[in-house]
Every structure is written in structure tokens, then in C-alpha cells.
Amino acid sequence: MASSTQDSDEVKEMYCEECEKHGDGYTPAVAFCVDCVEYKCVTCQKYHKRQSKTHKILDSDSMPQDFYFEKCSTHPQMLIKFYCSECCIEACQECKDNGHVKCCDVNHLPTIVSGIQQSDHFKEFQQNLNNLSADIKDAEKLLNAKSKEVDKQEEKANKACKEHADQLIAAYIQQHQDVIDDFDKTVEETIARLKKERLELDEELSEKESNFKNKITKAEIDMKEEVVSTNTNFKLLKSKHFNLVENLKALTADLEQAQKLGQNCKLFIKLKFTKQLCENIRENNEQIQQAYIDRFKCKTYNIQPTELSLESDTRFFTLERLSTVERRVVFNFDINCNIDIISSLLALSETTLLILDYRKCRQVIYKLGTSQAICIDYITFETNPFDITKVSDYKVAVTFPNERMIRLITFSKDIKVLNFTDIQGNDIYTGIAYTNNCFIVSCLGPASVKILSMLGEIVKTFDKSDNGQNLFIEPWYLTVSPDNTMIYISDWDKHYVTCLTFDGKVKAIYKDDQLKTPQQIVVDEYGSVYVCGFNSYNIHQLTSGLTKVKILVDQNDRLHQPRSVAYCPNIMRLFVGMPNNIKIFNVSIE
Template sequence: MAEKKEKLTSHGISSLTQDSDEIKEMYCEECERDNGEYATAVAFCVDCVEYKCKTCREYHRRHFKTHKIQDSDSMPQDFYFEKCSTHPQQLIKFYCSECSKLACQDCKDNAHGQCGDVYHLPTVASGIQKSDDFKDLQHDLDELFVDIIDTEKLLEAKSEVVEKQEEKATEICKEHSNKLIKALKQQHQIVIDAFDKKMEMTIARLKKERLELVQVLSEKERKFENKITKAETDIKEEVVSTNREFKELKSEHLNLVGNFKALTADLEQAQKLGKKCVLFIKYKLIKQLCENLHRNIEQIHQANIQHYKIKISETQAKELSLDHETSFFTFENVHASAVERKVVFNFDISGQFDIISSLLVLSEHTLLILDWKKCNLVIYKLEKTQAICMDEIKFDTNPWDITKVSDCKVAITFLNEKMIILLKFSEDMKVLDITKIPGKGRCTGIAYKNNYFAVSYWGTGIVKILSMSGEVVKTFDKDDYGQKLFIDPCYLTVSPDNTMIYVSDCEKYGVICLTFDGKLKAVYKDDHLNLPYQLAVDEYGSVYACGVESDNVHQLSSDLTKVKILIDKSHGLDQPRCVAYCQNTKRLFVGMRNKIRVFNMSL
């Protein structure tokens, strides 16, 4: 075969060209089978499904007068020369649609004798290029290649995190190991130096003792180095084990992509050269590979990198403690909610807002904004770098907070009217239905979970669980010791697993976490979080609390441990009142009095 040249097309599939290619002619199957001789085929018997040379054709016409014979001008020209693996003397001529297998004449007569859809291979392959299924495959290949490019970028980003963690863990272990070994040697040198002073008085007697002591200490050093080296090795193995699943997923992806590129190249070559039988077989192979590759890409996108840290022991650098020390390093998993996030400013949403009181990401394409002063709900369509106002819904009174009930339904609290309303939207975000629910008081914050609402109440120190009809199911106001849980609960949200309620208390300047049974789990207070308002959580359980008077947004772990101040004045914040998160686009929306800043987030 001529040398092949490969280049990347605009669709990502390899385009193959070749300077020349061997043109094969069909031979007489009867001569090859019976005499082991090669003779050029000039005819084809439709009934026997066999190619014949000139001599065999004349013999065949004489003895099988009813058989239909096609001459060289009309006989099938799409030759497939592969032999059957079961019957090596037979050419593969048929394809069984019921079994999805290739077959020779013997296979057709025996193994597929009961099958109804056994077709001559050139016949079934003749229309493959124009079939809808093949066109769909080509379309899927184009889309899949785009997914591959995006996945390669994702792999590169995640691999960088993995490699940095491994490098940092190795550095910590090595540094601590060297420090301890050095400290031990220093202690031993002190002992040796002290012995040298005594040796001056009794040189002859002490020389032997000094040698023995050095040997003993050297052995201790050796054992200690072995022990700490083993500890270092163990922690490295745990690090590697933690990352193994991701690396195996990456390796599988690279293998699949390699096979994918090779098969798509073969497929395009067969299509270009008009080898329909080869094209048919490659098409069958690549369909299965595409399924595996789609599944692998989905697994990569769903894969979460396990975060961890290495803690070193507080071992005293003394011989006695080092001699008996058994644990030098500790491997600790870090919950994803405690991993620091990074933010990058994306764009601003500016409109005719007076006082924004709440934000809700209804979908990755839709943002809902409550304007307290204007008494309205503003619907925005989200794009990559901008937002477009779609509609405004006016109310008779001031709305406070909003929560998602379903993809087409939201609930809004009205403090002054002591009620909650349910809005149901159409696909184009037109209001289809409005349902009023008694709020059981001056309700402010609201969150939805499994047909129940968690609601906070203005100036009461109370959070209630309400049914969808407004009936009070539970009331939370005191902890297990009879102390008040809240002073003025303002906003609340629910953890991703629907087990925890997070409440911002604008009087306590803190965030409170409790279960749906009212059990207090954690409290967060910080000198740099003043007047906390709306809260948001991401898919990992991280909690985001905006401080109106501290001009910042705090990132907290799921147990309300401070991770970092994520956004502050340096990011352009001025009295942030609201915060919302979109899981699909990894965006954080921070609402100020009359403007919203949109940030892209990453681990």
C-alpha cells in the first residue's frame, strides 16, 4: 500500500490521502477451491453466489441452465477477499442481520440456516453511505470529537491539581524526614562529644567503649531511618492510592481516544476509496467504541478529585521520643466543601433596580431577581457574558425571598402581607398560575425541601417548617439547653443532601446550622462577617454567606468552618445583600443594592 498522510480536518476526523492503491480483481472461486489455481473471474452466478472464470462459466451454463449468470459488465464489483475464520477455504460473502455476524456459504447453510435475514454482503453494504444510521454516526463523530477536545482540557486541569497535591505531599514528608533525622544526629553528636571529654582521662579504656557506643547509636540511626522511610513510603502509597481511580479513568480515556482516532481514520479511508464492505465493518466497530467513549467522558465529568492533606506529628526531637515514635505522618481526607474556591469576574448585570432583596438561579439560562422597593420579580435570560431582561412581574406589596420548588415553579415570601405565593411558569417563563399560602407570620427567608418549606420570621427568633398548604409542621426556636437559637433569622438555605438547614441571623451576625429535627449542629461567627443576609450552597456542600456591612462573601465548609473570604471590596463589592449559585455553569451571582456581579468559580 502507498504511504498514508494524515492531517486534522475542521471536524476533528483524520483525512487520509494516498498516492496510489492496489486494484484487485476477483478470481474464480471454483478453480481456487477445487484445483488451488488462480483464474480471473468473468462472470457471477446469482443462484450459487460464486464468481466463475470463462471455462467454469461455460461448464456451469451447460449443467445449470436455470441459474442466472451475470457477465463481467454486470457482476458485483465490490470484492471482499477476507476468508472465514471457521472455514478458511471459504470467502466471506454474507451478513446475517438477525445475528449481526458475517458468514461464508457454509456458515449461511449451517449456522444461519434458520435465520431469515441473511443478505449478500455487497448488496447489504451498497447503501451504507446513504443510510440515515450512517449519517447519524458521522454527526455523532463530529459532536464526540468536540467532547474529546473539551474533555482533554478538563483532564489537563484536573491532572494539574492531582500533580500539585502529590508534589506538595512529597515535599512535606521529605522536609520533615530530613528535619527529624538531622535532629537525631545532632543529639547523638552531643552524646559523642561528651564522651570524648571523658576519654581524655582514660584514653585506653574509653576508646573501646566509644567505638561500641558509636556502633550502637549508628544502629539506632539506621533503624530510625528505616522506620521513618517506611512511614514516608506508606503515606506516599496512600497518596497514590487516593489518586489511582482518577488516573485509571484518564488512562482508559487516552486508550479509547487513540482507538477512536485510528478507527475514524480507517472509516474515512474506506469511505473515500469506496470499499463498502470494509466501511460496513468499520462502521459496526466504531459504533460500539463511541458508546464506550461517551460513557468514559461522562465518568470523567462526574469524577471528583479526592482532596487531602498531610499532617506531621508533633514529635520532640529527642532520642527517647524518636526511638519510640511510630507515627510521623497522618493522611487526612479533606471534604470537598472545605477546599478553597477561586473566583474570576465575568460580567455585571445592571438594570433599573432599587433594592435587590433575593436572587434565584432557576436554570443555567434563567435568573430571577426580587426588587423589594419596586415590588416586582425580574426575569433575566443568561448568556455566556451577559444577561438580557425578559420580563417583569409586578406585585401589590414588597417581596422578600424566593426559592425553587421545581423547574417551572417558585415560592416567594411577602413580609408585610404574611403570606407565601407559588408562581407556576410556562416554558417561555409566562405566569400560568398563582397560588396563595398563609405565611403564619411576617415571613422572610424561605427554602424548599421534599414538599415542605423552611421559613424564617422577622424579629421573632423563630424558624418554622410548613406544609405546601401552609400548615405548621415544626417550630424551631430553642436548642437542647433551652437557649434561643436565633434573634432575628433573616435568610436560609438547605444543604445539597437535604439534611441541614443553614440560617443567617442578621442580629447575631452569624450563620447557624441545624437538622430538620431542629438539632443545633454548628454556629459560625467571625469579626469579618457583619450583617449576614442571603446564603447559597454548591453541589459540594460549601456555604456562601454575604456580609452587607463587611462588604464580602465568606466561603464556609458544610460544618460551618471558615475556609476563606472568597470575595471582598477588591472584587468591587459594595454592601452585598444576595448570593446565588449555578451548579451547571459554576457561576456565583452576588447582588448588591442595584447591581449584580457574576463570577466564574473553580476549585
């Protein structure tokens, strides 16, 4: 085989090239065709003689025996059998036939190497190798001699270096000792002086410490007074509420006494002249309910604790106003309500949740417990309800886009419908909020936000920016800030939330890759904004200025296409409406 022939110096056997080309394995060669320049086995030789009768065939004794088994790099299946003296390059049969057609001196490699070992060229080459070997040995002797000289030179240099280093170290150590001796002499003289200076310094620092404590105490007192002043207006609400209660008691007592004594004239006069008083009591009570708490914290200044900074600084505390409070939610329980499209939620009170069933044209009323909810009633409508807002403790307003109408519904204390009033308009009302005896509504076709009186009269319309661009495309929901200064609108088509002032100025826009098709939007008592991401499956918490606080709830909380959201500040619960399910979360401050 070829491999054994290549890797061994003892086995010299050529194989049939014809068999190798046709994939018949490796067969020993017994003849050589001079004309084809190919080795052949017994079988191939027999057929070759029939086909090429004029070709000269050499038998195994006379065929070239100096075999060269290297394969061609260009044609890996071909043996290198030729050498071109003109190109000075070896070649296989393919290379010879294709690349050396015009070359006149291309010879069979085993043929031209015959007798090479007896040639002058080979003898000259051997002589050169012998001369080179002798030169290398002479160089080795010379290198060894020079190495000994180098070793002696290194030893002498190292010795001189060590001696000089020892001298330098000794001198350096002595210098240190001299420094220590001089210092010891100075210590005794210094100690007495330092003791005296320490006593003087202690007296000076004690006086500064007393002054600094007084300054800090004053700053602390000022800070406490500012805290009290900040909450004064809110605390006054308690006395205002007490006065409302007393006024209502006095009015009720007068009416009951006149009725009991049959003093109809007095009763008539009271009824006529106390109508405005009742209205004032109602408005003041609503203001108390909607009172906004200023959120703040005591911020301390980062002062470097140096004597100079502590003495020179005059401000150590300040009140930092908080635009929002970061929330944390914990899942409480589910309501499996079998409502396909929950278009709006409203926590009327801590025990009552109102749900708008858009597809079945009804309002569903649930009674809330600590860990469960019970459906207690339905209110059926003639058309599809869209959004709901609280007007007072027992009154709500519902929008009906298909009828271009707002319906005011008044309940009894046990949440039974007492009466309702329809406000007809010319716009397709979707979102709605109530504040300051007005309705804020979002409208479609054309898209806008409008402020309406309680009779449905248009007070203001917001639809264009200062540069004349449309503010909205599909403003489905909106809400109002606790201090009644901002309107927040979610735009389904634009995928963002817009903050408007009550004169229509754009204060901020919130747009985030993680908020898709925003739906119902609410605010809490601290001004934080919560918006449903219908197609992003999450609830975003934003500051009052519409900067992102966090994603409060998402798919990890099993949210799926949340459309509606409500918040109850009295029990700090967040309600999220999804297809056929409402999830209720307990909310806390981080």
C-alpha cells in the first residue's frame, strides 16, 4: 500500500495507478507503461496491452524502482511523477498536461534521478554539508571559550555591586539614626509646650462647641416651625369640619323644632333662607374630602465634618417637597366577575365598588370585604356605558358615547338608585372626571378635552397645541390631580399620557416603550398617577409631573390586558379590571 511505502524505509512497493483512479483500492504494480508513464497491476497491464499495442511496457524487473509517493497539492488524487527543468517545479500528470504544454524539458522523475548519487552535483552537495558541520564545531569551541570569560566578568561586577550596596545601606541607616536622635532631643522640649497649648485649645473649643450647639438647636426649632406651618392649612380643616357639623346640627334642630311646634311660618322662612347655607355646607364638605396633603420630608445637607464647614454653614435642614411617593403593592384577592369588557372601575367608598359592563350595558355593584367581594345589585342601561366618576358620596356620573350623553345617578345610603338625570350633549363623551362643580370630559370625533358645567354647557375646549397641532387622536380616559390644577389624559392611539393645565397648556407628556395603548387613569391622594397599559400588560406609576416612578404591576402579577383601574385612599387598595376578572392589591408606601 502507498502509506506503508511512504512511511517505511524497508518496504518499497509501487501500486497500480489505474486501480487507484477508479476507486478499486491499492493493487501492487508489476509493469510500467513508458508512453503513459503509469504503473499498472497484472489485470490493468493485460487490458492496456490490448488497447495500446504500440506502447512500450516494462516488466517488474526493468520498470523504474525509485518511487516518489507525494501527492500533488493542486490535484490531491494524483502522484507527482514529473519535474520541469524549465520551470524548476514538480508536477503530476494533470499539471504536466495542462500547465507545461509549451515546456520542452519535462521528464519522468524516477527516470531522471537514476544515478544521482554518483553525480558531481550530489558529491559537491555532500562536501558542502561536511564543511558546514566542521564550521559549526569550530564555532562551538570559540563560544565555550568566550562564555568562560563572560562568567568571570559577571562575577567581578556582581561582587563590586554588592560591596557598594552594603556601604550605601550602612550610611543610610546611620542617617536615620541621626534623625531619630535629633527628634528625641526635640520631643522633651515640645511636650511641655504642647501641654500648655492643649489647655488653651480645650478652652477655645469648649466655647465654640457651646456656640455650635446653640446654632444647631435654633436650626432644629426653625425646621419644626416650618413643618407645623406647612401642615397648618390642612389641620385647620378639622376645625372647619367641626363648624360644618355644628352649623348642620343647629339648622336641623331649628327645622325639627319648627316642625314639631307646628310653626309653619318659621319653617317656611327657614326653608327659603337656608338653601344657600346648605349649598355652602355641601361645597365646603366636598373641599374637605378633596383636601390635598403636601408631601415632604426633612432633608439634611451633606456637610463635610470639618471645623470650618460646621462653623460657616448656617443651613442644616430643609423641607423637600415630594412630587410623588413610591408605592409597593401586594396581591389581596380576585373578583371573577364574568364581565368581558370592564370599561371603568370606581371605588365609591371603602365598601362599595362600581363596575361598568360595557358589552351588557349595565353597572354592577359589589360590596367589598377584607378578602372577598359580593355582587349585590345591577343597574341596566339602554346603551353601552364607558366611564364613571364620583360626584359626591352617593352620586356618580356615567358617560354614554353612543348616545352623546352623561347620566347623573343618585344612590341611597344602601346603594339603591333614588333618581337619575341625563345631560345631553353634541360630542362623543368617553372619559369623565368631576371637580369644582364641573365635569372634565374627553371627546372623540373630533378628539378634544372639554370642561362642562353641571348642565352640560361647554366652558372650555382643548384640542390644539400652541403651534396648532392636534393634541389628541383617541383620548379615551382622563382624571384630575388632587389639588385640581392638572388634567391627565391617556391617548390610546398615541401610546402616551398628556398633562394639561386648566387653561389648556401642555405641562408634560409621558411616553415609554413599556406603555402600549394606555386606558383608564387615576390619581392617589399624594398626586401619583396610575395608568393601565392594555397591550403592555402593566400598570405604570408616574409622578404628578409625569416622570416614571416604576412599573407597579405587570405580567408577573398575572395581568392580562388591563383596561380599567381604581384606587381607594381610605383602605389603600388598587383595583385592576381585566377580561372577566378584577385583581385587588393592597398598597403601601415604600
